[in-house]
Amino acid sequence: MSIELQPLPPKGGDYNLENYEETAKHFDWSEVEKAFTFHKTGKVNLAYEAIDRFAEDENKKDQIALYYSDASRDESYTFAEMKKMSDKSANVLKEAGIEKGDRVFIFMPRSPELYFAALGAIKIGAIIGPLFEAFMEGAVKDRLENSEAKAIVTTPALLERVPVSDLPALEKVFIQGDDVKEDGVYLDFQSRLEQASETHDITWVDREDGLILHYTSGSTGMPKGVLHVHGAMLQHYQTGKWALDLKEGDVYWCTADPGWVTGTSYGIFAPWLNGVTNVVRGGRFSPEDWYATLEKYKVSVWYSAPTAFRMLASAGDEVVKNYDLSNLRHILSVGEPLNPEVVRWGEQVYGLRIHDSWWMTETGAIMITNFPTMTVKPGSMGKPFPGITAAILDDQGNELPPNRMGNLALREGWPSMMRSIWNNEEKYKGYFEFPGWYVSGDSAYKDEDGYYWFQGRVDDVIMTSGERVGPFEVESKLVEHPAVGEAGVIGKPDPVRGEIIKAFVSLREGYEVSDELKEDIRVFVKNGLAAHAAPREIDFRDKLPKTRSGKIMRRVLKAWELDLPTGDLSTMDDD
Numbered sequence: 144m145s146i147e148l149q150p151l152p153p154k155g156g157d158y159n160l161e162n163y164e165e166t167a168k169h170f171d172w173s174e175v176e177k178a179f180t181f182h183k184t185g186k187v188n189l190a191y192e193a194i195d196r197f198a199e200d201e202n203k204k205d206q207i208a209l210y211y212s213d214a215s216r217d218e219s220y221t222f223a224e225m226k227k228m229s230d231k232s233a234n235v236l237k238e239a240g241i242e243k244g245d246r247v248f249i250f251m252p253r254s255p256e257l258y259f260a261a262l263g264a265i266k267i268g269a270i271i272g273p274l275f276e277a278f279m280e281g282a283v284k285d286r287l288e289n290s291e292a293k294a295i296v297t298t299p300a301l302l303e304r305v306p307v308s309d310l311p312a313l314e315k316v317f318i319q320g321d322d323v324k325e326d327g328v329y330l331d332f333q334s335r336l337e338q339a340s341e342t343h344d345i346t347w348v349d350r351e352d353g354l355i356l357h358y359t360s361g362s363t364g365m366p367k368g369v370l371h372v373h374g375a376m377l378q379h380y381q382t383g384k385w386a387l388d389l390k391e392g393d394v395y396w397c398t399a400d401p402g403w404v405t406g407t408s409y410g411i412f413a414p415w416l417n418g419v420t421n422v423v424r425g426g427r428f429s430p431e432d433w434y435a436t437l438e439k440y441k442v443s444v445w446y447s448a449p450t451a452f453r454m455l456a457s458a459g460d461e462v463v464k465n466y467d468l469s470n471l472r473h474i475l476s477v478g479e480p481l482n483p484e485v486v487r488w489g490e491q492v493y494g495l496r497i498h499d500s501w502w503m504t505e506t507g508a509i510m511i512t513n514f515p516t517m518t519v520k521p522g523s524m525g526k527p528f529p530g531i532t533a534a535i536l537d538d539q540g541n542e543l544p545p546n547r548m549g550n551l552a553l554r555e556g557w558p559s560m561m562r563s564i565w566n567n568e569e570k571y572k573g574y575f576e577f578p579g580w581y582v583s584g585d586s587a588y589k590d591e592d593g594y595y596w597f598q599g600r601v602d603d604v605i606m607t608s609g610e611r612v613g614p615f616e617v618e619s620k621l622v623e624h625p626a627v628g629e630a631g632v633i634g635k636p637d638p639v640r641g642e643i644i645k646a647f648v649s650l651r652e653g654y655e656v657s658d659e660l661k662e663d664i665r666v667f668v669k670n671g672l673a674a675h676a677a678p679r680e681i682d683f684r685d686k687l688p689k690t691r692s693g694k695i696m697r698r699v700l701k702a703w704e705l706d707l708p709t710g711d712l713s714t715m716d717d718d
């Protein structure tokens with residue numbers, strides 16, 4: 144029996160989605176179109192719906208659209224100013240010969256100009272390719288080469304990682320910085336932006352035209368380019384409304400970097416399509432800075448990730464008391480399993496529940512989530528968003544009954560579904576091996592109430608003495624132990640048991656490695672979960688390998704264990 148938490152009373156007004164079950168029964172995506180200008184005009188461009196229509200609205204134009212801060216800058220831009228800056232940026236790109244359909248990469252640390260560049264490119268119908276600032280030359284080259292990028296917007300510091308002469312398709316390199324010397328290929332983005340005209344005729348596109356290309360790692364091979372289209376805005380908008388519960392007057396902060404899908408779908412599109420104030424903070428994580436950001440901007444809706452919440456929890460419960468977080472009313476999480484322990488911790492320190500949401504780069508927007516008006520079962524990802532059909536399939540594509548673990552799949556055809564893998568039709572088809580279904584690569588089960596429970600990536604599931612064990616369950620239990628900061632669990636091949644469970648653990652401040660502690664942690668999992676789920680081996684490490692978006696890389700743990708090469712680490716957080 145899992146624990147069930149009744150919905151908490153709303154803080155300040157009703158939630159947008161009052162009755163999940165009723166709404167899901169009757170929901171139709173075509174209804175969502177009525178929220179957009181294109182429903183009346185037939186003219187489509189996501190940037191128009193996100194920025195320009197509010198800039199043209201007397202009641203909205205002077206509202207802050209973007210609050211930006213980092214160690215050296217502290218700025219804000221209204222919707223009217225965002226329109227002006229993105230129009231200028233569109234003119235800069237267009238004058239340099241960039242056209243509809245061209246790939247324009249954006250390779251820079253978070254800054255207001257990153258957002259102007261992205262919106263400007265979208266306004267001319269170009270396809271944007273966000274690149275995380277920590278990528279090194281090889282990773283940048285692979286992505287620009289694969290997509291035949293025509294332009295990149297970058298900074299002087301990152302320019303050395305762009306191998307321009309090895310990229311024949313790359314015609315223009317826009318550099319955002321001081322005193323940039325132009326020479327035909329290299330162009331000064333900053334001065335051009337200042338000088339550009341403030342009026343721009345937006346390029347109207349088709350709903351099926353390309354919007355954004357996100358490169359993401361699979362279990363094998365090179366990162367693949369996942370293409371999304373303008374029509375995805377229906378789902379960005381509606382999930383913003385019902386899952387994030389965005390409404391007039393909200394100040395919203397998504398902590399993800401736009402180099403990852405969460406930082407674009409929910410750091411650019413969803414908030415602005417809903418006309419809310421969006422907070423962007425540059426720089427690195429620190430508990431004090433994060434709480435100061437929530438306080439300073441009176442953030443009301445906050446979207447972050449389990450690793451961040453665990454790091455905040457590790458910082459201790461005292462630090463949060465120094466900040467006024469009274470405006471906060473709704474918190475969400477994505478990217479990796481949200482341990483029940485973290486949900487309990489959230490309720491304790493914030494007086495609010497952290498709501499899990501599940502989706503992927505390929506799905507483009509939230510697919511399964513815990514709605515604020517719904518009973519929450521901590522550890523479960525929640526239920527499918529209205530208009531989304533999910534199922535658990537066996538390896539032959541048959542739907543499994545409740546409580547059976549299998550492949551988490553989605554009925555194809557949701558608005559923000561990827562439309563292709565760039566230059567790789569085979570890979571794309573690989574997701575749709577069972578007619579009508581997109582197979583996610585995650586394993587999960589659905590309980591008798593329709594809640595989905597994440598078990599791991601398909602290839603991470605552990606079989607030990609004939610028992611199926613999801614590493615997430617074990618990791619969740621491990622991090623409940625007071626000494627454990629983070630934990631990654633893999634199956635280690637064993638001649639007798641098939642696999643045994645092996646845990647890699649980093650300790651919290653103040654704890655020392657010892658055999659006693661090891662045994663204590665083992666017994667803790669054994670007693671808390673099940674004997675067969677207790678790790679037979681525990682290795683202590685100072686740090687666990689993680690992707691830049693915070694996921695513990697079990698395949699690297701496995702490679703450590705088996706003494707194998709670790710493969711492509713271009714998405715790994717190695718600083």
Ligand code: 6R9
Pocket residue numbers: 359404405476477478479480481499500501502503504505524583584585597599600692
């Ligand atoms: C948005 C994003 C996708 C993979 C996905 C799954 C994991 C995402 C999760 C979750 C457990 C959740 N994942 N949300 N696992 N619970 N709520 O993260 O996209 O970087 O493509 O990762 O992340 O394994 O398949 P992406």
